[in-house]
Amino acid sequence: MSGATWVSLTEQTAKIAALRATAALLEWDQQVMMPTGGGDARSGQIALLAGLVHEHMVAPALSATLAELATQPLPADQAAAVRNLQRDVARAIRVPAALVSELARAQADGFQAWLDAKQSNDFASFAPKLSHLFALKRQEASAIDPTRHPYDVLLEAFDPGTTLATLRPLFARLEEGLRPLIDAVRGLPAPAEVSGTFDLTAQKALHEQVMVALGFDTHRGRLDFSEHPFSTAIANGDTRITTHLYADDLLAGLSGTMHEAGHGMYEQGLPKALAGTTLDDAASYGLHESQSRFWENFIGRSLPFFRWLAPRIKAHIGADVAPEAMFAAANPVEPTLIRIFADEATYNLHILVRFRLEVALLEGSLAVEDLPAAWNEAYATTLGIRPATDREGCLQDVHWGSGAIGYFPSYTLGNLYAASLAAALQSELPDLWGQVERGEFAPILAWLRDRVHRHGHSAEAPDIVRAAVGDRDGVTDLLDHLWSRHGKLYGVSRS
Ligand SMILES: [Zn+2]
CATH class of the missing domain: 1.10.1370.30 (Neurolysin; domain 3)
Incomplete structure (x- = not known):
């Protein structure tokens, strides 16, 4: 029965939404309130949450629920939700958990390095972090879909439907x-x-x-x-x-x-x-x-x-x-x-x-x-x-x-x-x-x-x-x- 399956889906996605909200609050805090000394610990905290979101996204139960809903006649908005989630889940499943955590850490470190480099006008200190980030993003794009241009794959996360x-x-x-x-x-x-x-x-x-x-x-x-x-x-x-x-x-x-x-x-x-x-x-x-x-x-x-x-x-x-x-x-x-x-x-x-x-x-x-x-x-x-x-x-x-x-x-x-x-x-x-x-x-x-x-x-x-x-x-x-x-x-x- 699609009603019960839909309820099961919303229970699963509510947990993911709560984890994302917690990460968003930590990121807000990092840019608004946190003393710079908190940077190292914060990188680890954000990486942990990103890993948890990833675990929930790739859970077999979520894929099974979505697959079941995809075969059922659904109201238009629910069908759109299933479509959105199937795309997000597919992207998450293809990226290994280790790469997800490494990316989250590199992004938090990269932000701190950028802040320091901008203050001291010192690009050289930032370059290795940026280089590492681009390498990781190339790996991510290739893991999601090696047949498409990596830029199109990354762009899809922001503006699906737009390409190079x-x-x-x-x-x-x-x-x-x-x-x-x-x-x-x-x-x-x-x-x-x-x-x-x-x-x-x-x-x-x-x-x-x-x-x-x-x-x-x-x-x-x-x-x-x-x-x-x-x-x-x-x-x-x-x-x-x-x-x-x-x-x-x-x-x-x-x-x-x-x-x-x-x-x-x-x-x-x-x-x-x-x-x-x-x-x-x-x-x-x-x-x-x-x-x-x-x-x-x-x-x-x-x-x-x-x-x-x-x-x-x-x-x-x-x-x-x-x-x-x-x-x-x-x-x-x-x-x-x-x-x-x-x-x-x-x-x-x-x-x-x-x-x-x-x-x-x-x-x-x-x-x-x-x-x-x-x-x-x-x-x-x-x-x-x-x-x-x-x-x-x-x-x-x-x-x-x-x-x-x-x-x-x-x-x-x-x-x-x-x-x-x-x-x-x-x-x-x-x-x-x-x-x-x-x-x-x-x-x-x-x-x-x-x-x-x-x-x-x-x-x-x-x-x-x-x-x-x-x-x-x-x-x-x-x-x-x-x-x-x-x-x-x-x-x-x-x-
Ligand atoms: Zn804006």
Whole structure:
């Protein structure tokens, strides 16, 4: 009887979900609270939990339950859960337990080594750890499926359905489409920055007000601080987001908070009745990123948003900042070195560089020792600027040191999904920008909840987006948006 088998499945997956939640909490703690002295012990703790998750995933009982359910007529959402779990289980069964633990340890060690290397601008100290990580990821990909390109196998863990074959032309189209905009504004005066010194305590209060106004539920989530902003879900009612405040940069910190709040609100909108079944998971990292980018860029860098924000800055911080000045400062088009501070127009070129380099590192056509030189060369060629130090070059991001290889394309997929969601939303909510200016964000969040969040992982991300927006092209939507916003700001138009 399928009802009893389904219940048995949810009992098994609930244990796996609890182990994953515990690991996520330890990882959150490592980045937010833990003194650096705890690093060695923490690596072992996280490796132990990863091993336990692996044991449960490869247990014959789980495979048997899934096989039984797969032969039965099931409601659509249960059938989707079985499909998701069978794919995850297949990936887990093929990777030996010893490699799983070694990877977890190498990732925790890699994170600590990256943190130290970035602080001391010392790539050489990090290189052996990174080299070891790439070797382990190659082994992992080969164990899962030796017949496919290792990059496709790793990418599937983040964005199933996307491959090298779809990404390469997509990045090529973006590179080609972005160049005329970047060329058109080159040499034009850059918008003035919003300069000053902004009290950190007052900034924190402002960030909390913005986050709550957008719809982030603080009874089911919290905001903390870390070196590199991130978000994680411990459980359906416990979503953690972090941000980083800058005394001399009001907008950089705020865009980080809006980004992570976007991630957090997606987690808070996932179907909690289906907890632990994978149906309550995000459909993909790219779709997750679309939610953060939507709020950070489409809403958070718009003039109506700054009109709403200005009096709140005055109230919290005491600073008079004109909305138009913030809008201009938040929307430069200017090649820069640091990805997380990149403008909307050049951002995807930062991802393009990382995508091409990580493919080369994984294939072995680029040696880890040669990464700094290759990185600097790629920035010179693609963005026309060259980092002076590795700290502002290949050491800037946490991802590779944490073993997240194949993750970067999710950012660009997110930007493209977000562009299409925003275009569809604008046509369906005619007073969208009036609502933003009045701080009425609820209808926007409700639309995202309906079109994206509530579907969880009941379908793959491209299908969820297609159902949400119809047949739109993300590259076209993003380029239209960029020309419309930045073209107007700089007084240039598409030829
Ligand atoms: Zn993000």
